[in-house]
Amino acid sequence: MKFGGSILEGSKDFMEISDYIMEQSERRVIVISAIKGVTDSLLKLHSLAASGDETNASKVLSDLEEMHLRVCEELGIRCEDVRKDLDKLERIVRGMLYLGESTPRVRDLIASFGENLSGKILAGLLRDRGVNSRFLTGGEAGIVTDECYGNANPLIKATRIYLRTRLLPLLEDTVPIVAGFSGVTMLGKITTLGRGGSDLTAVLIGSSLSAREVCLWTDVDGLMTADPKVVRDARVLKNVSYSEAIEMSHFGAKRMNPRFLEPAMPTKTPIRIRNFRNRECEGTLISERGSSSGSVVRAIGMKKGVSILTVRGARMVGRPGIAHMLFKVLGESYINVGMISQSISESDISVLLDSSAAERARGLVEARLGTLFREVLIERDCAAVAAIGSGMRGIPGVAARVFRAVAERGINVKMIAQGSSELSISFVVNGSDGEEAVRALHEEFELSKIED
Amino acid sequence: MRMILMGLGVVGRSFLRTLIEKSPELRLKYGLNPTLVAVADSSSAVQDERGLDPKEILDLKVRKGSLSGHAREVGMRGVELIRGVDAEVLIDVTPSNFKTGEPSLSYIKAALNTGKHVITASKGPFALEMPALIEMFQESGLHLLFSGTVGGGVPFVRFVRKCLIGERVLAIKGVLNGTTNYILTRMEAGLSFESALREAQELGYAEADPSNDIDGLDSAAKLVILSNLAMETDLTIRDVEIKGIRGVEIDRKILEEGKSVRLIASSEESGARVRPEIIERTDPLAVSGALNAVSFFAESSGRHTLIGKGAGGDETAMALIRDLVELRMSLSEVGACL
Numbered sequence: 105m106k107f108g109g110s111i112l113e114g115s116k117d118f119m120e121i122s123d124y125i126m127e128q129s130e131r132r133v134i135v136i137s138a139i140k141g142v143t144d145s146l147l148k149l150h151s152l153a154a155s156g157d158e159t160n161a162s163k164v165l166s167d168l169e170e171m172h173l174r175v176c177e178e179l180g181i182r183c184e185d186v187r188k189d190l191d192k193l194e195r196i197v198r199g200m201l202y203l204g205e206s207t208p209r210v211r212d213l214i215a216s217f218g219e220n221l222s223g224k225i226l227a228g229l230l231r232d233r234g235v236n237s238r239f240l241t242g243g244e245a246g247i248v249t250d251e252c253y254g255n256a257n258p259l260i261k262a263t264r265i266y267l268r269t270r271l272l273p274l275l276e277d278t279v280p281i282v283a284g285f286s287g288v289t290m291l292g293k294i295t296t297l298g299r300g301g302s303d304l305t306a307v308l309i310g311s312s313l314s315a316r317e318v319c320l321w322t323d324v325d326g327l328m329t330a331d332p333k334v335v336r337d338a339r340v341l342k343n344v345s346y347s348e349a350i351e352m353s354h355f356g357a358k359r360m361n362p363r364f365l366e367p368a369m370p371t372k373t374p375i376r377i378r379n380f381r382n383r384e385c386e387g388t389l390i391s392e393r394g395s396s397s398g399s400v401v402r403a404i405g406m407k408k409g410v411s412i413l414t415v416r417g418a419r420m421v422g423r424p425g426i427a428h429m430l431f432k433v434l435g436e437s438y439i440n441v442g443m444i445s446q447s448i449s450e451s452d453i454s455v456l457l458d459s460s461a462a463e464r465a466r467g468l469v470e471a472r473l474g475t476l477f478r479e480v481l482i483e484r485d486c487a488a489v490a491a492i493g494s495g496m497r498g499i500p501g502v503a504a505r506v507f508r509a510v511a512e513r514g515i516n517v518k519m520i521a522q523g524s525s526e527l528s529i530s531f532v533v534n535g536s537d538g539e540e541a542v543r544a545l546h547e548e549f550e551l552s553k554i555e556d
Numbered sequence: 557m558r559m560i561l562m563g564l565g566v567v568g569r570s571f572l573r574t575l576i577e578k579s580p581e582l583r584l585k586y587g588l589n590p591t592l593v594a595v596a597d598s599s600s601a602v603q604d605e606r607g608l609d610p611k612e613i614l615d616l617k618v619r620k621g622s623l624s625g626h627a628r629e630v631g632m633r634g635v636e637l638i639r640g641v642d643a644e645v646l647i648d649v650t651p652s653n654f655k656t657g658e659p660s661l662s663y664i665k666a667a668l669n670t671g672k673h674v675i676t677a678s679k680g681p682f683a684l685e686m687p688a689l690i691e692m693f694q695e696s697g698l699h700l701l702f703s704g705t706v707g708g709g710v711p712f713v714r715f716v717r718k719c720l721i722g723e724r725v726l727a728i729k730g731v732l733n734g735t736t737n738y739i740l741t742r743m744e745a746g747l748s749f750e751s752a753l754r755e756a757q758e759l760g761y762a763e764a765d766p767s768n769d770i771d772g773l774d775s776a777a778k779l780v781i782l783s784n785l786a787m788e789t790d791l792t793i794r795d796v797e798i799k800g801i802r803g804v805e806i807d808r809k810i811l812e813e814g815k816s817v818r819l820i821a822s823s824e825e826s827g828a829r830v831r832p833e834i835i836e837r838t839d840p841l842a843v844s845g846a847l848n849a850v851s852f853f854a855e856s857s858g859r860h861t862l863i864g865k866g867a868g869g870d871e872t873a874m875a876l877i878r879d880l881v882e883l884r885m886s887l888s889e890v891g892a893c894l
Binding site for chain 1: 665668669684685687688689690691692695696790792794
């Protein structure tokens with residue numbers, strides 16, 4: 105079970121979580137995130153300390169201290185190990201202030217404190233309430249990673265073996281509380297797993313220990329057929345396959361990093377996303393099987409704030425390596441590309457970019473490849489819409505329904521992409537048409553009636 | 557190539573002897589010039605960055621039982637020695653421990669963390685965390701060679717890695733422990749378990765504490781290694797169902813029917829296990845005495861069986877030398893075609 109930061113705000117939440125853990129009788133491992141906002145504060149603290157800003161760094165530090173100690177006090181638990189961690193954090197920050205510099209390794213070390221603090225609080229609370237409980241950092245639990253600080257990748261075989269050897273014996277008589285988000289390198293240096301890292305921690309543990317299910321507790325009911333802010337009668341999907349979940353994780357109220365799904369796939373470990381504030385709802389079960397309802401499209405996603413960059417020119421035609429040159433320029437400048445499309449005539453290539461990167465992309469492409477393309481165009485303020493569902497594989501006519509539904513509302517489609525895995529159809533419309541397109545598709549595929 | 561040698565038991569001493577004997581040949585044929593820069597046994601250690609004389613070390617160890625009194629004796633031990641001495645490769649021949657993997661496990665990790673390749677004959681670390689070790693060495697761009705861990709006498713590991721490459725191995729079945737096989741063979745000739753064990757000890761097959769052999773742990777560790785290599789499983793010894801030969805009785809009727817009892821280690825899709833099984837005497841695995849045998853069941857080419865001597869000191873030492881040559885070849889561009 106993993107408890108996310110969105111449901112960890114104060115002492116009341118810790119009490120409620122410990123109540124819930126005590127109600128469960130099965131053997132279980134708890135993975136915990138940092139208290140809401142703490143990881144951001146820690147990263148801010150790091151950059152303040154790295155730039156030598158002592159006044160502001162001290163302020164952030166004392167806010168963090170006060171917040172955690174207040175939670176301890178309200179829960180009435182002794183907080184020596186929490187205080188010890190805070191002292192250690194302060195010493196690191198002082199050291200950085202002296203040096204006025206930092207490394208990615210130090211950044212990860214500081215960022216990992218949030219989970220350690222909340223984990224120690226929860227373990228302390230459980231112990232006070234008579235539950236034999238023990239806190240472990242990600243590294244202590246067995247998560248071994250490469251040295252890609254800030255976005256480290258688990259060494260999967262090593263991690264599986266160490267998680268099994270360390271956690272299984274503990275589970276005999278203890279409830280282990282594991283800090284999400286962090287791991288260690290082979291040399292024992294602390295790393296963090298990047299955005300959505302705690303989900304990854306939980307799934308790694310669940311799949312290594314052959315758990316019956318991994319439950320990710322958060323503040324939304326699960327994966328939905330569409331964003332409820334756009335479609336009022338959007339529904340929670342009860343069953344979703346791994347590959348559908350990967351597509352859906354880009355959209356929705358809760359953007360997730362789909363990386364956490366990967367360790368679950370070879371072991372077929374089911375993952376359930378549930379709302380801790382609405383425990384009546386069973387949430388969404390992500391599994392190998394997915395839904396058996398037979399519906400072709402299961403969810404409509406939308407992303408706003410995107411722009412289309414199009415390069416055009418007769419000189420591109422029949423010349424191998426053009427796409428490579430375009431993507432090389434974008435890649436070298438760390439510009440992430442969403443959709444890609446090229447017509448068979450080869451006289452243009454369009455790519456979808458975040459609007460924030462579009463102008464820079466145009467500048468770079470013009471400067472470096474200007475002689476190759478006659479025109480470099482941007483269409484700003486677009487919305488990308490995706491119809492997602494593994495049921496569309498091999499079914500003719502899905503695209504026809506998608507585009508007819510959109511056309512009937514008088515919406516123009518600017519760009520289209522479908523991968524050959526046939527998991528989703530994506531297209532781009534005017535930003536102001538985005539919501540309407542989502543509603544049109546939601547209605548066309550009758551997603552408000554979906555049962556499974 | 558500069559080497560650190562940890563362990564001067566039977567295998568360690570054989571390794572030194574083989575090294576002395578083969579060193580002109582190694583240089584001539586493979587351009588390999590092994591230099592011992594540190595050697596340690598359980599109670600003493602010597603170090604010289606210009607190279608130690610293997611003969612001197614061997615004589616001292618045989619004469620005095622330890623290296624103390626050597627001119628280059630140092631105070632560093634174990635992990636500290638491996639970390640502190642500059643070398644290309646660690647040769648680890650410390651005894652196998654199937655519960656903790658120590659001291660070998662810490663030695664291997666110390667080498668990993670200080671950028672040294674490892675050649676080992678110790679089964680403990682592999683039994684406990686082989687997939688993890690292999691992944692971590694790969695991640696670090698270092699070599700971890702271990703053909704001395706299984707069938708030093710017959711190149712099982714190399715057979716799997718080189719000869720079966722590209723094939724899917726569906727199952728492995730084998731007699732992987734010479735001591736228990738000797739005992740079972742002698743029991744079939746009418747001896748009791750106790751006297752067969754005593755005989756094996758007198759002949760030097762079984763150790764003073766034979767439990768790793770007769771309780772099946774040694775077989776299970778070797779099975780883990782072969783299965784992970786050949787079948788791409790990620791087993792550890794905890795995943796193996798193990799039953800040894802303590803308390804086994806051999807029914808005369810079985811023998812009359814042309815059958816034998818052998819301690820069979822097997823890995824297939826349904827799981828991995830070590831247990832005494834009744835097999836036909838015509839089965840290639842029904843080897844006698846201290847022999848080892850293993851069959852690989854490949855998807856298209858069928859059953860391959862290797863039979864050979866169980867590993868003694870000299871066989872394992874030779875496996876270490878083979879690993880050394882392989883390491884030398886994979887590290888340099890020339891000579892790879894040899």
